[in-house]
Amino acid sequence: MTTTTIAIDMDIPAGVSVGEYERIDGGHAFHVSWQLPDNLCCETCQRESRLQLVEKNKFLSIRDLDLWGKPSFFVYQELYHRCPSCGHRQSLLPPFKRRDVKYTFRFEEQVLVSLIGSTAEDVAVRLGIAAETVERIVKNRIEDAKAKQIDPQRKIERLGLDEISRGIRDMRPFSQT
Numbered sequence: 114m115t116t117t118t119i120a121i122d123m124d125i126p127a128g129v130s131v132g133e134y135e136r137i138d139g140g141h142a143f144h145v146s147w148q149l150p151d152n153l154c155c156e157t158c159q160r161e162s163r164l165q166l167v168e169k170n171k172f173l174s175i176r177d178l179d180l181w182g183k184p185s186f187f188v189y190q191e192l193y194h195r196c197p198s199c200g201h202r203q204s205l206l207p208p209f210k211r212r213d214v215k216y217t218f219r220f221e222e223q224v225l226v227s228l229i230g231s232t233a234e235d236v237a238v239r240l241g242i243a244a245e246t247v248e249r250i251v252k253n254r255i256e257d258a259k260a261k262q263i264d265p266q267r268k269i270e271r272l273g274l275d276e277i278s279r280g281i282r283d284m285r286p287f288s289q290t
């Protein structure tokens with residue numbers, strides 16, 4: 114098989130830039146970086162300071178939207194800030210995901226939209242993720258909605274809470290098995 118290079122238009126979250134692309138088994142990997150903050154507030158001592166960047170020689174890969182029917186992934190370098198006051202090291206959270214998850218905000222949206230008229234099990238199978246992941250995404254989104262801290266860019270306003278809780282009802286029998 115021969116290969117050729119083509120250019121495609123890709124939507125990317127604000128402030129994010131895409132570096133290299135890599136075709137991987139069963140999907141697509143995009144190396145991304147983002148605009149780092151000048152100042153950060155320490156999680157431990159709460160003091161604000163200039164960013165003291167610590168770059169780890171490690172790359173993280175998280176799920177993004179499907180491209181041509183195959184999953185795509187954002188790959189990014191693990192970065193830390195070391196607090197000059199107390200020495201605490203905290204990871205820098207990219208703008209395209211929440212803490213402690215392995216998928217982008219817009220992947221969460223894809224899951225929510227897929228849940229309308231489908232069960233959590235169907236969505237999990239179709240997207241190749243665990244049903245627990247679907248459940249966790251819905252739970253986090255409901256908590257976001259309750260806290261009313263919705264970033265307008267995340268488009269959650271397209272979904273009412275009724276639809277989301279219907280998704281939860283649909284997945285209940287599944288999560289009990």
Ligand SMILES: [Zn+2]
Pocket residue numbers: 155156157158159160196197198199200201
């Ligand atoms: Zn500190």
